Amino acid sequence: MRPRTVDPRVTDVALGIAMALVVAVVIAADRDAAAHAGPGAYLFAAGFGALVLLRRRLPRVMVVATVLAVFVYYALRFAPIGMALPAIAALYSAAEVRRTGWAVGGGAVLVAVATYYRVTGDDAEEYLTPYDLVTNIALAAAAVALGVAVRLSREARQHEARAAEQRLHAERLRIARDLHDMVGHDLSVIALHSGVAAEAVGRDDDAARSALAHVREATSGTLHALRSTVRVLRGPVDATSPAPGTSPTGLAGVEVLAEPARAAGLRVRVELDVPDGALDGAVDAAAYRIVQESLTNVLRHAEATRVTVAAHVAGDRLLVRVADDGRGAGPRLVPGSGISGMRERASLLGGSLVVHDDQEGGFVVHADLPTRLDD
Known part of the structure; x- marks a missing residue:
């Protein structure tokens, strides 16, 4: 029985809800939330979560839209939520689906823009600290690295599955070749000795009995090999050892x-x-x-x-x-x-x-x- 897997759409919805909740919690935790955290800020939080639904079909659109949404959010002077935090899901998703360049580019743009405006700004509260810079870089890098790691792990499992399937196919072919050779040989012996027995009946009964003994022996061996092979094919195949009943000496x-x-x-x-x-x-x-x-x-x-x-x-x-x-x-x-x-x-x-x-x-x-x- 194949193991049950979670529907990817369920995973995407759960990730989107988690993204929206995290941003909403950060907005609500702002010291001046009453002034900066109106309905619009929470609408943006929901929007960041909704963009996650694009992660499989349109990962590049998701990255670009998320980066632009972050810029618009800060232009409207809502509560600070960090430049990299709302983009974590987008960067992770792009890296997971082999769009690593877009993920790295999106993260670099966010960090660079945040660094520029906070270094050149006049507001002392918004001035960039080393802690903020390291945090933004760490969040973006961690999201990209996690996406790449998940993708590589998935591809490794797929490669192992394909390799196992190829080994199984090769083993089935080997069993089929061995069975063909053995059964073909035994049937030829059976046909040959059956002809000898048919000619010897009534003239040389000893020769007929000897020929029939060879037929019986070959038939018994073939039936044993067939039963053994069927048992092997019904169960797991060990590619390191020959199938029972087909092992050559x-x-x-x-x-x-x-x-x-x-x-x-x-x-x-x-x-x-x-x-x-x-x-x-x-x-x-x-x-x-x-x-x-x-x-x-x-x-x-x-x-x-x-x-x-x-x-x-x-x-x-x-x-x-x-x-x-x-x-x-x-x-x-x-x-x-x-x-x-x-x-x-x-x-x-x-x-x-x-x-x-x-x-x-x-x-x-x-x-x-x-x-x-x-x-």
Whole structure:
């Protein structure tokens, strides 16, 4: 459930009322209020509050109108209320909505005009004291600084929210890619062994039972992964850990991937020369998924009899090669075959993936990945 937020219009009205009340209280507190604080002065107090309602739509108009209203107020010789006090809301609001220059300019004009007339005036009571000058500058600066601080804080929260949304989106995509690769591989195994069982029924019941056992195992694994993934998607996603049921084991699990294909009659040779600890976890997982998708394509499309999976480290690169003796590219290059997903995995890690027909027949997938990711 999203947290409730206060209507901005309610906030503006509350701020306007507060502004009007503060100015009215200062007017009423004047020592000579009877002479200087008539209905007109309080009308100005209400006007200063009403100008706050312009703070979101017309912040610059609010600053200019407030500054001019202050000048008119003093020209009518109402009770002193300070030059900066009636403009605090205007300066704050302008700075909050990225009109900081107007806020600083408005505050500077107020302080400068007040300083000039009170220094050059003949009335001893109105002569500028250091206290008055510091107070005006402090009020104007504080209003501008508070507005800037509130805006920066809001923008930081918005940036964090966008970043969290992007991380969540990236995690959803990662789960979808992993699920696609795993389910696609398992369905290919199921289809292959179902065909073997159908051909073996009545002729070789042991082979049929073995094929059906592979089908049952693959089906069970797929259903478990789907249930686990649904649980993850229904709850909060931790972008630092793989989703349950979709977590790859790395290149160490390639032999497990090869077993169902071998059981179906495909000769799979695995040649791994990757020292322990040589790969970052993300690289190891991506290499596993690339091999998995490559084997899935072999089972689906290649009509191959043998396939070689090789991986070795050369310097700071991991080279992965999956080659078969099937009928070449064919349907493996059409959209949805998984090759685009393999390329994306490699690219996200700063690597590359190339696919092509082998000169001696068959099809080759070659991935070039970094062994370590930059911090």
